[in-house]
Amino acid sequence: xxxEPTQQEAIRAAAEAVADRLEDEKEYLTELDSAIGDADHGxxxxxxxxxxxxxxxxxxESTPEELVKKIGVTLISKVGGASGPLYGGSxxxxxxxxxxxxxxxxxxxxxxxxxxxxxxxxxxxLGAKTMVDALTPAVHTFKxxxxxDELPPLTAFAKATAAAERGVEYTVPIRAQKGRASxxxxxxxxxxDPGATSTWFIMQELLEVADDYLEGETDVDARSPTIPxxxxxxxxxxx
Ligand code: ADP
Ligand code: MG
Numbered sequence: 001x002x003x004e005p006t007q008q009e010a011i012r013a014a015a016e017a018v019a020d021r022l023e024d025e026k027e028y029l030t031e032l033d034s035a036i037g038d039a040d041h042g043x044x045x046x047x048x049x050x051x052x053x054x055x056x057x058x059x060x061e062s063t064p065e066e067l068v069k070k071i072g073v074t075l076i077s078k079v080g081g082a083s084g085p086l087y088g089g090s091x092x093x094x095x096x097x098x099x100x101x102x103x104x105x106x107x108x109x110x111x112x113x114x115x116x117x118x119x120x121x122x123x124x125x126l127g128a129k130t131m132v133d134a135l136t137p138a139v140h141t142f143k144x145x146x147x148x149d150e151l152p153p154l155t156a157f158a159k160a161t162a163a164a165e166r167g168v169e170y171t172v173p174i175r176a177q178k179g180r181a182s183x184x185x186x187x188x189x190x191x192x193d194p195g196a197t198s199t200w201f202i203m204q205e206l207l208e209v210a211d212d213y214l215e216g217e218t219d220v221d222a223r224s225p226t227i228p229x230x231x232x233x234x235x236x237x238x239x
Pocket of ligand 1: 033037038039040041044080081082083084086118121122123124129130131132178179180193194195196
């Protein structure tokens with residue numbers, strides 16, 4: 001795992017990468033939200049994550065925990081709608097798990113705490129057609145890959161990101177039971193959930209940045225839905 005100043009640098013780089021990606025995806029996310037919501041998800045998130053990236057960009061003083069908390073706090077104040085408190089509040093509260101820095105173990109703890117908070121705040125279970133549907137398989141896959149399969153963190157996160165994509169696909173045929181989309185009832189069927197989609201995009205960017213900072217661990221393509229077939233462990237066994 002990388003040392004402390006590098007962790008802070010990675011967190012700032014991640015905030016920047018996520019802000020850039022959401023800026024790129026603004027129209028697409030808004031299009032998804034216009035089908036089953038009020039067409040503001042793309043602009044909400046692009047604005048919020050840009051402000052969050054700016055808030056930490058020149059901060060050389062804060063610990064990893066403080067930086068992540070700052071990102072959450074900024075999101076709460078800049079992202080409107082349902083997703084502001086869900087993203088911002090959950091990041092803010094889960095930031096405590098990074099008290100001792102960012103490791104594979106604390107990242108699993110962060111992911112679990114984040115999912116718990118989102119479910120708590122939004123009162124949404126799996127299958128309600130929300131961001132929870134992308135997050136749940138992602139967090140479970142990440143935790144199992146680290147704790148049971150003992151995969152390297154980057155491989156574990158690549159698998160988690162692929163699981164998030166499956167979760168996004170799963171939102172399409174189901175009926176919304178939470179948030180604005182639920183007002184449509186059965187008419188929400190057939191549409192992809194914007195919040196699940198933005199969750200997956202964010203994970204892709206985190207994976208890219210993790211790949212830059214955990215160099216040489218394994219070669220992953222964050223944009224590709226395929227899970228790396230060979231883990232470094234398997235490669236070693238073959239050699
Ligand atoms: P709003 O719906 O207030 O306009 P956004 O458009 O920014 O907010 O975000 C919509 C997304 O928020 C949805 O696609 C869904 O993933 C997520 N969401 C909405 N309500 C909930 C909830 N109760 N629990 C979890 N996620 C939710
Ligand atoms: Mg909306």
